[in-house]
Amino acid sequence: MLSLLITRLSNNRIAIALCNVFIMALPISLLATFCNLLEIFAFRMEWLSFAETIGNVGRLTAHIFPILINIYMAMYLSDTHRLPKSATIACSLVAFFIVSYQWTFISTVIPLPNSFAVALLSAFMTSTLISIINRTKLMHVDLSSSVVDNSLKVLACYILSLTSIVLVSSFIKVMIMPTFSLYNWFPVLNPLDFTDAMIYEFIRSILWSFGINGHNVLHTYKSELYDITVANIEAWRNSGDALNIISANFYDFFTGMGGSGNTFSLVVCMLLFAKNRGYKTLAKAVFILALFNINEPLLFGIPIIFNPIMLVPFILVPQVSLVIAYFSFWIGWVEPINEVNSWLLPPLLSGYLSTGGTAGGVILQIVILVVGVAMYYPFFKIMDTRSEGIDVTRIFNRRFFVNSDMAVKSKLASFIPSMQSNLQAQRNVERLNAEGEMILYYQPQVDVKNGQIVGMEALLRYRTHNGDILPPTFIQSFSQLQMMPELDYWVIEQAIQATSPYSSRPGFLLSINVSSDTILTKGFVKYLDKLIIGSSLKYEQIEIEITEELLVSDEVMTAEVINQLRTLGVSVALDDFGTGFSSLAYLSRYDFDKIKVDRSLIQKLDTARGKELLRIVVELGKVTNAKLVVEGVETHEELQYISSLGVRYVQGFYYYKAMPLDNIVTLMDAERVVV
Template identity: 35%
Template sequence: MLKLPSLRSCYDTYVRDISIVFLLLLPLTICNAISLFSGHFLNFAEQGELAKRFFYFSDLLIGVYPIALCIITTYYLSSKHNVSPLIVIPYALVMFTGISIANDLVAPHNGLPNNPLIGLLAAGVASAWCVTFKVYPLDPSRIDFVSALYKQSLHFFGFLLLTVFFNQLTGTIILESDLFRQDLALNPLTISGGLVYQFILGLLGSIGINGHNFLFRAKQQLFEDTKNNLEAWEMGEEPLNILGQGFYDAFLAIGGSGSTLSLLLCILFFSKDKRHLTLALSALPLVMFNINELLLFGLPIIFNPTLIVPFVLVPMISFVVVYSSMSLGLVNPVSAIVDWMTPPLISGYLATQNSIGGVVLQVVVIAIGVLVYRPFYLHYAGKSTVDAKIMIRRHSIEKSSLKSFLGDVSQSMGGHVNHHEISQRVGKMMTRGSFTMYYQPQVNLKDPNDIAYESLVRYRTEDGHILPPLFIKDFHQLGAIKHLDEMVIDLVLRDLKKLPLNQGCRVGINISAESVSDPDIVDYISERLYFYGVPPSLLELEITEEAILEDHVQIRQNIEILQGLGVKVAIDDFGAGYASFPHLLKFNFDKVKLDRSLLLNATEERGQNLYQLLAKISEVTGCALVAEGIETEQDMEFVESCGINICQGFYFAKPMALDDAIDWAASASASASASKQTLNV
């Protein structure tokens, strides 16, 4: 029975993934924060023209951020699921731009899509589509290029239909949102209205939406009402309102939205992770000026189910505390609208008529925020206040999302660089030089005329050098191993009719775990057999024990269908380290190839006894046995004494090119005929 992942496992995976994505974008975020800070500093220094340039850079980085988020997320998700990002990224960008333009979700000054939620949606949907309905990069050199082109075009058209659906869905949500916003009569100058106002700002900010833009009408009205009240108060015409623009800016956004100065101090006080402390220390200079992007995207806070709760809750608690203190007369009410970049404590002093009480109140609010953030942060960080030692031990084996995520990010960054290098290597191999097949005979000691081959892929460089199959690992890491398998099948079937194979002899093809568990592999093999006009009886697939650990049901079904077509299936590297014997009972193999490691251990009596025991497998299962790794005459004599007649190894022949394999077969056949004539005489 398929075991579904636990909610905890899904949560850990989600947090790790979203952390990696946002941390990959952190340089862009840092540059934006520095540009913004520099612009305001230059304005303060009366360098307006120079400040405009920095504000331009800040606007530019903000403008491209949603697109960068979409691309990075798509790249990460597709690479994680072994799908080529070169395919998936265009899908995601088409959906992102299509939905954004159709629903006017673009920045007015540059026309770029500006909604990160839509960017994440497009990345997720495109990745899920291409993982569920897989396609592979087009290769013009392949014989089936035209059919693959039409298949991918149909695949993309299906995705366009899905884009239309999400476009309509987004439009409906926006329409309902507009109606809600029109019906929402918020008055931030009242207690209930202020709490709702602050709640909506925090909730929208936690998912990457600028709440002030969403509540622009209420925000604008708040500013005008505050300005009018301050003017009337100064003239002695009205009492000073407690609630106003300065109230929200000075006391509910200390360190930036979500009162993130409290979170930063919480990290500095309670975190034991040096890497995490470094992040907090790096963010401290900016947070002191209420620029909190480093924490928002570095932890991250946005899209993080755990940290969203205190991010929304702390400003609302601060609202109650500050309002109560001022209404009771403990602290002067706010009498000024201070600039949002004014550092905490200073802003409290200036906002409350140059009162130390405002400073003390900010300290109290910050301390309360630290206490509220603490349990959520520790939970997110993977620590427990009940038994820290047990939790630290448990998270040392990678069950902690935050304790390990920075390491995951570092590994992921290195992995993406390595992935790019691999992609370049494979790309060069696909466009320069050529892949070719080498063939190693499987010799029947009882019947020299009965010769089969195992095919082995090699790469021939432009100058004719043959490279060993180390590149197979590159195809695995690139998620293109099935493409290589299909190419090998084509090359072997093209060569197969040239080989002098007698009735009953076959050419074996090694096939990867990804391919043997793919439901489409059966149709592909049958179609290629028909295309080349090769009888299925001449083909043999070799799969490793590791492959059949993946999906028993699908693999068993694929094996049965292929055998029904006449294709033989062998298990390769039998006894190389997995639970070998149960596999022979679950799968009906035609041939078992004993791994060379078993023969190497046969120098001692126990190893010999084991090999002799394995040689009796054919009596129980009816499988033909092949002894791999025969390199000496002693090896051959030993396996023959065990009752194994089919051998493969350097003692008989090394892997060779097609022409050499044909010559070798002719020579072996001639030697067999000469021996037969000698016996007849």
């Protein structure tokens, strides 16, 4: 069931759009929250003028968030439908403002639209209508027509789309909603009743689940509760009246620690249990904000909003927290809240101050936090496991600092849809573990002048329980899960351990292909150094093969690693030379001991163009003074031509296929082989 849900999410263009949009808008949320914190700090320091200014900036920034959501969604959908971007955004914004004012979805603080749902819906409806109308024969832009005619068609298309949205909205508002008013759907709630408190908390969580600010929609309830709370505390102080269990801060301090959904429990859960590096980083980044009950970065960063996996605990945790808190007060284990404090007070401190400086409030909050962590854990574990190998920080970096365009074609453009690829990769790895084992084969490298084996490359293979030997088609799954370092380390350890007994043979050389993820791992060179020291092999008997992918990843760090390896005495070979568009550029930047020409360059030797291309590549390789090895040599004709170019070393089926180490040892021991 979960797999089906994730699969549908992965292929749902609306889900992909929502993920992209909220990630793009996240910096605005962060900016607003930092302004709020600065305002509080400035007031504490009595910098009143600065506090007022930064507070206004924060409130204005927060209020333009829905507007940006509308703009980003319009941008995304205009790319999807191939519509003029600026005109689509303008039309979407106008529709958003008109519909919001029609329905009074306007902030009471700053007169701007504040509904996420309307922001998204207006952008979606606008772009969809424009796309439909634009495809009609009457409105379709014809390049053979004049500029004036096409401009009029575009203008008419957008006006018609906007008019349609406004008319439909007006019809619903005037003809339907008087009978089915939105607020008539909400029950009349008694602010002091336990059952009504559960209903209020449930409605608030549901609204936030769809990006609608529950506090704004239910502000009349919260305002009434605030007035009742102030009067009740005043009566308690003056005449000793009993304190109400439910008060204005009851929700802030016991069902909303860290923000709606009691998400401080989720932050703690992520810090303690997250295996995904991106989630761990996100938890550290939002921890301070969560202390002050600000959780927008968490809502949009995991995300929680529009995420069917995380919405379950997001709704349930506050309900359970409310029950625990209510009955703790009712039984008398904890003193009722006896003063009104700011909702920004951190957990534990808020429990202590709100209950008159008693430890009971602190203990109650700790219990609720622990229960919340336990409830969030199984759902977060699903996200964490399915997202292993996806780095949210890389996604954010790509969105904020690298590419301002939204990826509309790739399912990996956002975070939740990426889980489907990870889920499939995990299944592949689990199936491999269940149905067989990894083994190493070795393919000799041969000196064409005398037919002697001058080295061998360790190659990963998979052996099923039936004894079938399969090529490593599974490597992509390990890469998807960011498990390449583990796989490479296994190969390196096994290869060095297996070949160590043969280190005394003259000219022995072991070549190991290492992925870019592994080589750039901190401490890789020290790790390799330790393995070699613990074996009988010498440094000069080890060769590390790298690909152009590594050279592109991080040139500075790559150069440092190559220098460290060569300083040890380990050879460095450039693998798959000639396949990358920038391979030639790297020949002048790095010192390689060996260059391995890719098999793809000799597959067309039956043509004059193919022969000339290989000749040029070989000549370029010779300029570096590195040894040249041509891979994939399979026929006598290929060998003859390669030899005529002055290439001395080859690797391929013409001489030997990849084989178990024992077979190579037998070859090396034969009288015709001298190593």
